[in-house]
Every structure is written in structure tokens, then in C-alpha cells.
Amino acid sequence: MDIQSYLGRKKQIVDKALDSLVLPAKTFPSSVFEAMRYSLFAGGKRVRPILAIAAAEAIGARTAGLLPIAGSLELIHTYSLIHDDLPAMDDDDFRRGRPTCHRAYGEAIAILAGDGLLNRAFEVLSDPGRLKSVTPTRLIAIIKEISTASGVFGMVGGQVVDMESEGKDIDVATLEYIHTHKTGALIRASVRVGALYAKAGKRQLRALTRYGELVGLAFQIADDILDITGKQEVIGKDVGSDIRKGKKTFPGLYGLEESRRRAVEVVDGAILALNGFDKKADPLRELAKYIVNRVN
Amino acid sequence: MDIQSYLGRKKQIVDKALDSLVLPAKTFPSSVFEAMRYSLFAGGKRVRPILAIAAAEAIGARTAGLLPIAGSLELIHTYSLIHDDLPAMDDDDFRRGRPTCHRAYGEAIAILAGDGLLNRAFEVLSDPGRLKSVTPTRLIAIIKEISTASGVFGMVGGQVVDMESEGKDIDVATLEYIHTHKTGALIRASVRVGALYAKAGKRQLRALTRYGELVGLAFQIADDILDITGKQEVIGKDVGSDIRKGKKTFPGLYGLEESRRRAVEVVDGAILALNGFDKKADPLRELAKYIVNRVN
Numbered sequence: 001m002d003i004q005s006y007l008g009r010k011k012q013i014v015d016k017a018l019d020s021l022v023l024p025a026k027t028f029p030s031s032v033f034e035a036m037r038y039s040l041f042a043g044g045k046r047v048r049p050i051l052a053i054a055a056a057e058a059i060g061a062r063t064a065g066l067l068p069i070a071g072s073l074e075l076i077h078t079y080s081l082i083h084d085d086l087p088a089m090d091d092d093d094f095r096r097g098r099p100t101c102h103r104a105y106g107e108a109i110a111i112l113a114g115d116g117l118l119n120r121a122f123e124v125l126s127d128p129g130r131l132k133s134v135t136p137t138r139l140i141a142i143i144k145e146i147s148t149a150s151g152v153f154g155m156v157g158g159q160v161v162d163m164e165s166e167g168k169d170i171d172v173a174t175l176e177y178i179h180t181h182k183t184g185a186l187i188r189a190s191v192r193v194g195a196l197y198a199k200a201g202k203r204q205l206r207a208l209t210r211y212g213e214l215v216g217l218a219f220q221i222a223d224d225i226l227d228i229t230g231k232q233e234v235i236g237k238d239v240g241s242d243i244r245k246g247k248k249t250f251p252g253l254y255g256l257e258e259s260r261r262r263a264v265e266v267v268d269g270a271i272l273a274l275n276g277f278d279k280k281a282d283p284l285r286e287l288a289k290y291i292v293n294r295v296n
Numbered sequence: 297m298d299i300q301s302y303l304g305r306k307k308q309i310v311d312k313a314l315d316s317l318v319l320p321a322k323t324f325p326s327s328v329f330e331a332m333r334y335s336l337f338a339g340g341k342r343v344r345p346i347l348a349i350a351a352a353e354a355i356g357a358r359t360a361g362l363l364p365i366a367g368s369l370e371l372i373h374t375y376s377l378i379h380d381d382l383p384a385m386d387d388d389d390f391r392r393g394r395p396t397c398h399r400a401y402g403e404a405i406a407i408l409a410g411d412g413l414l415n416r417a418f419e420v421l422s423d424p425g426r427l428k429s430v431t432p433t434r435l436i437a438i439i440k441e442i443s444t445a446s447g448v449f450g451m452v453g454g455q456v457v458d459m460e461s462e463g464k465d466i467d468v469a470t471l472e473y474i475h476t477h478k479t480g481a482l483i484r485a486s487v488r489v490g491a492l493y494a495k496a497g498k499r500q501l502r503a504l505t506r507y508g509e510l511v512g513l514a515f516q517i518a519d520d521i522l523d524i525t526g527k528q529e530v531i532g533k534d535v536g537s538d539i540r541k542g543k544k545t546f547p548g549l550y551g552l553e554e555s556r557r558r559a560v561e562v563v564d565g566a567i568l569a570l571n572g573f574d575k576k577a578d579p580l581r582e583l584a585k586y587i588v589n590r591v592n
Contacts, residue, residue: 023448029456032448084409088403107384108459111407112452115379118411119447122418126440128433131343135422136432143439144422151415152319156408160325220397 003286007050014049015041017067018074021124022117035105035113036120038079042096048073048190051287052217055194055208058274058281065133066197069142072121073190076150078115080186082110084159090245121146134197142193149189158182162247170248178248183223184216191215191284207273211284214270218291221263224249225295228256258294267292299582303346311337313363313372317420331401331409333414335372340390344486345371347511347583351490351504354570356579360427362493365438368417372446373517376482377412378406379408386541407422417442430493438489445485445587454478461544471544480512480517487511488581503569507580510566514587517559520545521591524552556591563588 018040025034028147050069063070085092085100087107092100102110108193124130125143148154158181165174191212195205227242229250242249248261270288274281314336321330330400345366349359359366381388381396384402388396398406420426421439444450454477461470487508491501522536524547538545546555566584570577 029453029460031460032452032456036448083407086404088407108382109456111382111384112456114411115414116448116452118414119443119450119452122439122443123447126436126443128436128440136436139426139436140422140432144424147415147418149417152323152332152412156328156412156415157325160405160408162327163326164325166382213408281455282516 001282001286003283003290006283006286007045007290010050010053011046011231013067014046014053014070017059019200021068021071021075022120024153028076031105031109032112035101035109036077036078036116037102037132038083038201039095039101039113040075042098043121044074044078044096046074047219048077050185051187051190051212051284053109054281054283055191055212056198056286058193058208058277058284059198059200059204060280063197064133064135064196065101066194068124068127068130069134069193069197070190072124072146073186073193074122075117075121076146076155077186079114079121080112080150080155080159086110089159089163121150127288133240138196138199142196145193145196146186148184154181154185154189158185160221164244165248172253175250175253177181179217180213183220184213187219187261188212203276207276209274210273211270214273215288217269218263218266221250221259221266222291222295224251225256225259229295250258263292263295297578297582298522299579299586302582303341303586306346306349307342309363310342310349310366310370313345313367313384317364317367317371318416326403327401328408328412331405333410334375334400335378335391335397335409335461336370337392338411340370340374340392340407342370347483347486347508347580348490348493350577350579350583351487351508352494353501354504354573354580355491355494355496356424356570356576357494359490359493361427362490364420364423364426365489365493366431368420368442368488368499369482369489371413371417371420372442372451373482375410376446376451376455378410378413382406383389385459414446417446419496428434434495436493438492441485441492442482445481450477450481450485454481458543462541466544468549471546471549474544475513476509479516480509483512483515484508499572503572507566510562510569511584511587514559514562514566514584515548517546517555517562518587518591520547521552521559523557549584559588559591 022036022040023033024036052070052073053066056063058064081095082101084090085095086102094100101113109210131139150189158178162178162182188209191208195208200208267288271285274284318332318336319329321333323329348366348369349362351357377391378397380386381391382398389399390396397409404425427435458474458478487504491504496504501522563584567581571582
């Protein structure tokens with residue numbers, strides 16, 4: 001299969017769904033709706049929604065009904081980017097090659113646009129009209145999965161430790177905490193949410209969870225490597241910005257070559273976790289390879 | 297009935313529930329858990345949880361099973377206070393007589409404590425283990441009610457317009473938008489959530505919704521009046537801070553006497569809305585009177 005064309009097709013479907021989840025930019029009060037759309041349509045690759053879709057497909061489910069749920073993952077991812085970029089946090093001026101939300105709309109609207117996107121995700125997830133193919137019990141489990149990944153035991157916790165570790169010497173366990181929480185938790189949840197939607201059995205869910213954890217880790221290693229070796233136009237932010245901020249990274253702890261080796265090893269593990277699945281899981285397999293190919 | 301003692305009893309029950317909803321301050325990473333608890337236990341009156349409980353009681357429901365839901369309303373209220381106080385927003389140094397969250401823990405942790413509380417509310421609301429007495433369908437309706445009141449069509453929208461109106465001449469419609477969204481939406485939702493939990497019939501829900509809207513309005517008028525006439529130790533923030541910031545208020549638009557008259561009128565309307573209820577709705581009636589008595 002051609003993963004590039006798969007990603008392109010799915011991105012189009014997800015973008016269309018996202019457009020219907022957030023309201024037109026002219027909705028009152030327009031500043032916050034504009035800011036929400038500005039960050040949501042800044043050229044994201046839609047990795048999390050596509051992982052959810054691919055996980056549901058791996059089990060053989062039709063995925064049209066999953067789109068609002070997949071979209072809510074991207075709303076939450078975008079909220080976290082907006083808040084992480086704020087001056088009091090990582091203080092980033094550019095994201096995906098464009099001014100960050102607070103540079104474009106001011107800090108107050110950026111905070112509120114983030115809050116708006118986070119709340120919007122739960123509005124969408126609790127809208128039975130949008131989610132007719134999901135039973136309420138299953139939907140509650142999906143909301144629990146997403147809110148836990150997004151909150152203090154997931155992304156929020158990861159961002160706290162990431163910030164508090166800047167410029168300090170940290171051990172491997174702390175780096176692991178940051179990565180599994182800041183990026184890993186929502187990626188893992190994305191795969192699990194697709195699986196829950198598709199009524200995965202216990203063993204299927206366990207295998208996909210393992211896949212999600214390893215793909216999240218590979219994704220983070222790749223991001224850290226790209227921060228050093230990538231071109232600004234490819235990664236959309238300043239090359240070397242992690243290092244300048246004293247952020248702890250895989251290459252910082254293990255060196256570049258060892259980090260590359262680990263990325264390959266982790267992706268192999270993710271693919272191995274899918275052993276019990278037939279070719280319907282090929283998009284998941286190719287997605288994992290695609291992540292590591294970006295850095296080799 | 298003695299409303300003061302009712303409020304005291306209920307506050308104790310709610311505080312105990314809240315203590316079990318947010319984790320111990322020493323949970324890792326402790327800074328954000330400390331900050332969440334700092335703002336959550338800063339002496340709030342628990343108006344929203346108590347309104348939810350009183351609404352459920354008015355219908356005759358037992359309310360022990362409602363406590364996690366009532367508590368989540370306070371988590372969301374506290375998140376909104378933390379974010380509204382930030383330097384980029386209302387830039388308040390004191391809240392309830394203590395330094396605001398960002399003054400005590402720094403801006404980054406305050407943003408994340410707010411995010412943490414908001415996410416935590418939805419973690420609690422999607423935890424079937426905590427909510428055994430609520431059917432999944434009803435729980436989805438409750439999550440929809442709360443997320444909508446909290447998001448861009450509720451509190452977030454209200455805060456956007458409030459900020460954008462500072463120092464400007466605004467019309468009555470804009471003031472009404474700010475109040476119905478910034479404060480009114482979550483108060484209305486609190487009453488409705490109690491009603492939904494208690495399996496209110498259509499007419500009961502309609503009456504309680506009307507009550508919630510009017511009580512929210514009375515609450516806002518009273519707050520505006522107290523900003524002018526209150527003592528700092530009573531209201532816990534600087535007297536006259538709304539006026540200094542160029543915030544639009546009821547007394548600013550209508551004068552103090554007319555605002556007092558309106559508060560009484562609105563409370564009378566709220567009590568009238570409860571005409572179809574028996575004495576089990578007395579706490580709701582007394583709550584409405586209590587709000588307006590604070591300013592007379």
C-alpha cells in the first residue's frame with residue numbers, strides 16, 4: 001500500500017469533519033472562533049485522528065461514524081499546542097511555519113481559544129446527534145479515555161514536568177515520564193479510541209494499546225531527532241529550539257545514532273504487536289514505518 | 297427553613313466530595329496538584345454544586361449519587377476563575393482575600409492547573425465507577441449540558457466579549473450577553489444538571505431552567521452591586537475593581553437603586569417559576585432570596 005496517498009486521503013476526510021465541528025469564523029464572538037480555526041487549520045498532519053481511523057479499520061469497522069470522535073482528538077491536540085506555545089510556557093513565536101496563536105491573536109484570545117477547543121471536544125463527544133453509531137456506554141468509555149489522556153495524568157502532567165525540567169539535569173525516568181505523558185498519552189488514547197469504537201475484543205485492545213504506546217514513543221524520538229537534523233521548512237519551527245531552551249531530548253541523553261537505532265527498534269516492536277491482525281492492519285504498520293522513515 | 301444552616305451543611309458535603317475528586321497535593325507532579333487544590337479550597341461558597349443538589353431535592357431525588365457531578369461543576373467554575381485572573385486576562389492579584397493562583401504558583405502552573413481542573417471534570421463525569429446511579433444516556437446528556445455551558449457558547453464566549461468590551465461603551469444587549477454567558481450559563485446548567493439527574497419531567501425541567509436563568513441573572517446583579525458597596529473582606533477582592541478596569545456592570549448602566557430594584561424583581565420571578573413545586577423546593581426558593589438579601 002502507498003502510505004503517502006493513504007495519509008493524504010484520510011487527512012482530507014478528517015479536515016472536512018473538523019470544518020463541521022468548529023463553527024464558521026464569523027460566529028459571534030468572532031475573535032475566538034477565528035483563533036480556533038487559525039490554529040486548527042495550520043497544516044497539521046492529523047496523526048491522531050488517522051491513528052484512530054486506522055485502528056478501527058484494523059478491526060474491520062466502518063469509520064464514517066468515528067469521525068466526530070477522531071476530530072475531537074485533533075481539537076484537543078490543537079488546544080495543547082496553543083497553550084504550550086504561550087509566553088509563560090514554551091514561549092514559541094512560530095508553529096508550522098506561521099506565527100503561533102498568541103502572536104497572531106494576543107495572549108488572552110489564545111488562552112481562550114485553547115479553552116474553547118478543549119471544551120468543544122467534549123461538546124462533540126457528548127452530542128448523540130453526531131454519534132448515532134456509538135452506544136452511550138461505549139461513548140462514556142471513549143470520553144474517559146480521552147479526558148484522562150488530556151488531563152493531569154496525561155498531557156497536562158507531561159507539560160508540567162517538561163517545563164520544570166528545563167535547564168536541569170534529569171534522569172531517564174523523568175525523560176520517559178515527559179514523553180509518555182506529553183505526547184504518548186494522546187497517541188495511545190487515539191489508537192484505543194478507534195479500537196473501542198470498533199468493539200475490539202480484550203486481546204485486540206491489548207495489542208493495539210501496545211502498538212499505540214510504541215508508536216507514541218517512536219514519534220517522540222523522531223521529533224527530537226528532527227529538532228536537530230531537520231530543515232526549518234520541514235518541521236515548521238526553529239531547528240535546535242529544544243536544545244536552546246535546555247529541553248531534554250533522546251539525542252541529548254543517548255546521542256543521535258543511538259536515538260536512530262532506538263527509533264527503528266521501537267517501530268519494529270509496534271509492528272510486532274500487530275501480529276494477530278490481518279492485512280486490514282497494514283495502514284497501522286505503514287504508519288509506524290513512516291514515522292521512523294522521516295529521520296533516516 | 298434556615299438557609300444559612302442549609303448552606304453550611306451542604307458546603308461541608310460538597311467540600312468532602314471535592315477532596316476525593318482532586319488527588320492529594322503530593323501526587324506527582326505536585327506543583328500542579330497543589331495549585332489545583334489551592335484554588336479549589338480557597339473558600340468558595342459552592343453555589344453551583346448546591347444549586348444542583350437543591351434542584352434534585354426539589355424533584356424528590358436522593359442526592360448522594362449526584363455529588364461527583366455537583367463537584368465537577370465546582371472544578372469547572374474554579375478553572376474559569378484561575379484563567380480569568382491571569383495577567384493576559386483580568387490581571388487580578390487577589391481572589392477571595394488570597395493571592396490568585398498565578399501569583400502563588402506562577403503563570404505557567406496556573407494555566408496548567410486550570411487546564412487540569414477542566415479535564416478532571418470530564419474524567420469524573422465519565423467515570424462509571426463514581427456514577428453508578430446514573431444511566432449512560434443520562435450521563436451523556438449531563439456532559440453535554442456542562443461542556444456547552446463551559447465552552448465557546450457559554451463561559452468562554454462570555455469572557456471573550458467581557459474582555460473585548462473593557463473601556464468601551466456597550467449596549468444593554470452586549471451586557472446581557474456577557475452576563476448570561478460568563479456567569480449565567482454554568483448556573484443555569486447547574487440547576488438543569490440536578491434536574492436531569494433527578495429524572496425531571498419536561499415541565500419540571502422547563503420550570504427549573506427558568507429558575508436557573510433568573511437566579512444566574514440575580515447573582516450577577518448582586519455581584520455588580522457588591523463590587524461598589526461591598527467590603528473587601530466580604531467580597532474578597534478589591535472594591536471597585538470592575539469600575540477601575542472599565543468593566544460594564546448593572547449599576548454602571550442603570551444606577552445603584554434601579555439595579556437593586558431589578559435584583560428583587562428577578563428573584564421574585566425565579567420563585568414564581570417554582571410555583572408547581574411543593575415544599576421540597578424551599579431550599580431553591582430560599583437560595584434565591586439569599587442572593588438578593590446580600591445586597592439589601
